[in-house]
Amino acid sequence: ESFALQPLAMETIDALEVVASDADVNLSVRLPSAIPAVSADRERIRQVLTNLVENAVKYNESGGHVEIVARALPGGARVRVGVVDDGIGIPPEALPRLTERFFRVDKSRSRSQGGTGLGLAIVKHILEAHGTYLSVDSKPGYGSTFSFELDAAPEAELASGAGAVARAEAA
Ligand code: ATP
Numbered sequence: 062e063s064f065a066l067q068p069l070a071m072e073t074i075d076a077l078e079v080v081a082s083d084a085d086v087n088l089s090v091r092l093p094s095a096i097p098a099v100s101a102d103r104e105r106i107r108q109v110l111t112n113l114v115e116n117a118v119k120y121n122e123s124g125g126h127v128e129i130v131a132r133a134l135p136g137g138a139r140v141r142v143g144v145v146d147d148g149i150g151i152p153p154e155a156l157p158r159l160t161e162r163f164f165r166v167d168k169s170r171s172r173s174q175g176g177t178g179l180g181l182a183i184v185k186h187i188l189e190a191h192g193t194y195l196s197v198d199s200k201p202g203y204g205s206t207f208s209f210e211l212d213a214a215p216e217a218e219l220a221s222g223a224g225a226v227a228r229a230e231a232a
């Protein structure tokens with residue numbers, strides 16, 4: 062399945078708009094207009110983005126920002142997708158354990174905010190099923206970026222089939 066990232070990213074932040082405005086966190090999407098479509102399971106990638114944006118809002122502070130970003134990697138065969146926040150950040154010693162089931166950095170804060178510690182375990186599982194993995198870059202007090210790579214869709218599939226039809230008729 063190949064799909065454009067921009068509409069999926071917009072749908073993801075729209076679905077979390079109420080959660081974000083309750084927390085006074087701003088959500089945005091910033092993708093280059095020429096970004097290639099990706100080859101992946103759209104609903105599973107929606108689940109990944111939803112979990113990452115939910116976390117970025119939850120582990121943030123009033124007035125915070127969360128942005129979904131993406132760019133084609135050199136050569137254009139792969140796309141890197143990221144969720145960037147300027148929230149509380151993650152101590153370096155916790156990074157290797159983040160995707161463990163039920164692992165939570167701050168037990169008391171986490172308990173008061175709800176959740177089970179399964180979100181990132183699910184994200185890891187979905188990305189592994191796509192042959193890829195989650196990267197985390199974080200600085201306590203400044204924020205975190207969670208990112209992953211996906212395959213770009215083959216060029217012929219780019220314009221949701223319309224381009225392929227036009228070419229077939231011309232041949
Ligand atoms: P659930 O997702 O099941 O509701 P959860 O959010 O606690 O619960 P995960 O999504 O797996 O569980 O995240 C694990 C832990 O990683 C969180 O409890 C939090 O401590 C930390 N964490 C995850 N994302 C961020 C982030 N963007 N900024 C700071 N800490 C984070």
Ligand code: MG
Pocket residue numbers: 112115116176179180181
């Ligand atoms: Mg979570």
